[in-house]
Amino acid sequence: MDARHRDVLVAVIREYVDSTEPVGSRVLARRHFPNLSAATLRNVMADLEEMGYLVQPHTSAGRVPTDKAYRFYVESFPPPSSKGVRPGDTLPPRPSGIDGFMERTSTHLSTATKLTGLLLAPPLQQTTLARVDLIPLEDDRALAVLVTDAGWVTARAVTLDPTLGADEVRAIGRELNRRYRGRTVRDVVDMEAEPSDPLDTLHIRARAVTEQIVAVLRDRTLYVSGAINMLDHPEFLNLETTRELLRTFEQKERLADLMTELAAGEGVNVTIGEENPVAEMRECTMITSTYLYRDQVIGILGVVGPRRLPYPEVISIVNETARHVTDALSRVRQDLYLPS
Incomplete structure (x- = not known):
């Protein structure tokens, strides 16, 4: 594409972005190319249409850019520096x-x-667990609170053995925290694939919560x-x-x-x-x-x-x-x- 065709195409794109209306040769001549005639611009636009960069939605209308034109525009012009568009200067100090x-x-x-x-x-599985807590709720449910090293806090309800008391639930939470703190989700999955001691009741109870926690980590x-x-x-x-x-x-x-x-x-x-x-x-x-x-x-x-x-x-x-x-x-x- 030569310089004239390129300049006309860019002008059509920018005009259309601003106006939302199909762009005609007279508009281009008046606003962008005072040294070119409308007839010359019509010929250039016809060439661009044949090349697949412009399309004429109606016979009597001007032309609008195609996806190919927008792709050319995106790849031809680097974005300007964008000062003052930051969403904030600091994160809150707490992970919540x-x-x-x-x-x-x-x-x-x-x-x-x-x-x-x-x-x-x-997904939380891409970060490392900094803390795991299990907070008793009513009946057979508890709140699993997961904190990652990136600062995310996620709390989800998990299902437990309904015969467990509040102290036992907290003990399971301490066991989860002991086992998983500083671990990635891959570490957790690998650890739980290993055989467990059938006499280690606390670990067995904690393991029952693990699958639910892994599902949360993958959300x-x-x-x-x-x-x-x-x-x-x-x-x-x-x-x-x-x-x-x-x-x-x-x-x-x-x-x-x-x-x-x-x-x-x-x-x-x-x-x-x-x-x-x-x-x-x-x-x-x-x-x-x-x-x-x-x-x-x-x-x-x-x-x-x-x-x-x-x-x-x-x-x-x-x-x-x-x-x-x-x-x-x-x-x-x-x-x-x-x-x-």
Whole structure:
């Protein structure tokens, strides 16, 4: 593609992103290329249409960019620096604050971009257990409280032998804490695969809780913020299209799988329109980035919006937010305590 065709294509994309209306040659001549005639611009746009970068939705209308055009735009222009878009300067000192931090981060992504913000928290199996507590509840249930070295606190009800008293439940909790503290979920699984002493009643009782704890460690949490923002874009005025999209946002496990599939390695990934493997998302663009803990990818965040986006600006916000989350997690206090 020569320089003139490139400049015209970029102008069409930017004009369409700003106006939401098909772009005609007269608009380009008036706003972007005063030294070129409308006829010359029509010829260039016709060439770009033949090349698959533009499409004319109606015979009498101007032209709009295709997915191929947006892909060219994304790969041709590095995002600008994005100062002042950080969701916060520090994490709360207690590990119970990290869930809130993650939720605020997804809200920040939504607010800063006016799109739908997403944040996939890591399964706890990717971190190390710093503390395990078992708190008696009524009947045959107890509350298993898991704290990781990254600062996440997760509390889930588990089922126990109904004949156990409160003191016995607490003893099992101490045994779980003794065995699992400083261990990864892989360590826990490997340890429980080993034969146990049939005379060690406490270990046998603790082992009955292990499977339930491992299931908790493998859970993933997906925060979705600002889904209603999609209604502000003319691409989603069709009620059926919007209903299907919002239904997809509610299917969090499916959306988490999609984010994981699209996030290849570190850094930002942009999936545009028909590139999306989920049919209900093919009117959308998804921009995601991984974030790290101890130099390992542990989670994904990003946004979903229409294909018609100010790509450099949105990519910059997503990238900067991922860097901030990585930095914030690196500063989590290691002397973890349960909230009082």
